[in-house]
Amino acid sequence: MDDTAETRQIAVAYVESLEQRDWSRLVTLLAEDVVYEMPQTRERIRGKSAFLQFNTDYPGDWHLRIRHVVADDRLAALWLDVRVDADRQDACVWVEVGEQGLINRITDYWPEPYDPPPGREHLVERW
């Protein structure tokens, strides 16, 4: 298995283990000094232990489904369909895999809905 295939497999396993609350599997995927970042809130979590607690504590009945996964060498991008209670949202997640086959960096984007700016109504349709 080449680096791209391994990265893709690890990125998929990361989402599966979260969705299944399979914490013992999740920790096998993570480097000890994994860095998790949420650029929208400028929050960073360092280390496997804190990141695990962040996930086990995360409120709500949340579910993750992979819409697309794209891997290339040691970086993967995930396009997720996220449901938290009655809300649905897309997420974009970037996963970097280190030399040891462990995730060493995760960057999470949760793009929120907003109203479109005026001036382009003649070019767009809404759904």
Add this chain to the structure above:
Amino acid sequence: MDDTAETRQIAVAYVESLEQRDWSRLVTLLAEDVVYEMPQTRERIRGKSAFLQFNTDYPGDWHLRIRHVVADDRLAALWLDVRVDADRQDACVWVEVGEQGLINRITDYWPEPYDPPPGREHLVERW
């Protein structure tokens, strides 16, 4: 060149042609019936002509820089550093390339900053 390499090259050329306002190059990359979607505002633009106009009309002094590009078969994910006038933002862009080597779908996410929810201060650092 395999599909992954072609898709990567096209995704990079897409961003370069936007950044350079090279509209004649941009149109050579797009399928006639390209679909451009912004899920956050639930806006969709259909067709090369409307999409070109959307870009030529887009207000502000905007600049795009590729932080990462990940391609896999006919799908690419772009992680962009976007500057519009004095504002900086990240963007996540998904580009699908059709059989003819032309972009037939672009999905654009512009994740906006927001305040973190309370309750996880003990796990995170802010930047």
